[in-house]
Amino acid sequence: MPSPPPPVSPPPPTPTPSVPSPPDVTPTPPTPSVPSPPDVTPTPPTPSVPSPPDVTPTPPTPSVPSPPIVTPPTPTPPSVPTPSGSPPYVPPPSDNEEGAGVKRARCKKQGSPCYGVEYTCPADCPRSCQVDCVTCKPVCNCDKPGSVCQDPRFIGGDGLTFYFHGKKDSNFCLISDPNLHINAHFIGKRRADMARDFTWVQSIAILFGTHRLYVGALKTATWDDSVDRIAVSFDGNVISLPQLDGVMWTSSPGVYPHVFVRRVNADTNNLEVEVEGLLKIVARVVPITMEDSRVHGYDVKEDDCLAHLDLGFKFQDLSDNVDGVLGQTYRSNYVSRVKIGVHMPVMGGDREFQTTGLFAPDCSAARFTGNGGSNGGRSKLELPEMSCASGIGGKGVVCKR
Known part of the structure; x- marks a missing residue:
């Protein structure tokens, strides 16, 4: 009798249940694993109010303090009314370094580049000078x-x-x-x-x-x-x-x-x-x-x-x-x-x-x-x-x- 054919051992079912694909599927869930939510949680910290704080500083910059400081100077010039009672004698005090009695003179020629500009009299004639409106320099009257x-x-x-x-x-x-x-x-x-x-x-x-x-x-x-x-x-x-x-x-x-x-x-x-x-x-x-x-x-x-x-x-x-x-x-x-x-x-x-x-x-x-x-x-x-x-x-x- 012919020997029976060798048993046809069915090919190992190994390939068929290639379980690889299931394992692949399983990982997928891990991907959406809650780690990402934790990452999301940090995000709130990021927008954490730090940046707003940065915005808060900005207001301080334009804060009204600096304007008030500018306002005081303005009154100071107008305080010239006080001198206006005796204009010739107010300039000398501001020229302490040049000594008492120092006078100032202005160019009064309209059209001159220095019209209205005030100059301190030179040391040679501290009490009397004129402004040369062409050269825009104070000149001693006696020179x-x-x-x-x-x-x-x-x-x-x-x-x-x-x-x-x-x-x-x-x-x-x-x-x-x-x-x-x-x-x-x-x-x-x-x-x-x-x-x-x-x-x-x-x-x-x-x-x-x-x-x-x-x-x-x-x-x-x-x-x-x-x-x-x-x-x-x-x-x-x-x-x-x-x-x-x-x-x-x-x-x-x-x-x-x-x-x-x-x-x-x-x-x-x-x-x-x-x-x-x-x-x-x-x-x-x-x-x-x-x-x-x-x-x-x-x-x-x-x-x-x-x-x-x-x-x-x-x-x-x-x-x-x-x-x-x-x-x-x-x-x-x-x-x-x-x-x-x-x-x-x-x-x-x-x-x-x-x-x-x-x-x-x-x-x-x-x-x-x-x-x-x-x-x-x-x-x-x-x-x-x-x-x-x-x-x-x-x-x-x-x-x-």
Whole structure:
């Protein structure tokens, strides 16, 4: 008998139940295993309020504290009303480093790049300066041509500096031209060991046509910047100006040329006088301080601070025949009489330029013809001399209560 065929052992069922796939299925559940939820739980922590806290800080930044801080400064500037009562004296305190009495000046020419800007006066002239609106720099009043300052120190039309001492209690012709004449009254002091007087210009008289304009410093024992010590009169009538910077007095329409008097750079002791078409003058009353007296040996006493004028002239219509201590320096052919290069070049000519009175155009160098005629209407100018209790004096001055 044939041997039975080898038992066909069924192929091991191993392949059939390839259990691999079930195991694969089982893992799937693990995937969604709760681990992920735990991960989700952390997520809440992430958005945890930390970020909001970051937002919270932002509000603090714009917090109102900083605005309040800005507000206080604003009131401070407006506090300038307090100074406005006496503008000239508020600036000095803010300039402590430059010393008391330091003044400031502004450019007042509209259209200038520095119009309205305030500058501190240079150390050479801490109490008086002007702003050059072209260069935008403060300039000492006494350092420009046409200046008459201090122990009369002149800067002529030729730009050269010289001194003219004259004599105390005397009058000298500064400018004499056919249509303009200016005399100056000198005050002074002499020490026992001196051969000449220390002198200063106390007042000036300006003659044009038949008109007479007076500008002077009132005698003062003790100096106080807040007290006005400058006096002005026109044709014998005292001009009173409110003590406010910029206020102006104008002559009546019938007067020709027109005259303007205005306060400049301060509310006391500073004036600008203009005779239209003829000249402008900046006049400032200044004292001799005890320090000046100590340094220069003026021997000033406490009963008189020798208040005087510092002057700056600007002429508009001088002839080439002009004369006078200052006037001669404006001639085109003028050759300086003083020794150039010496420490104090002094110009003589006391007799040549001396006049018989403040309003008398009678120095030997006189050129004034007034309103026309051979004597220039001088007879009209020879008026009685008055001395007022206020300190104003001279011919043609009318005293008023």
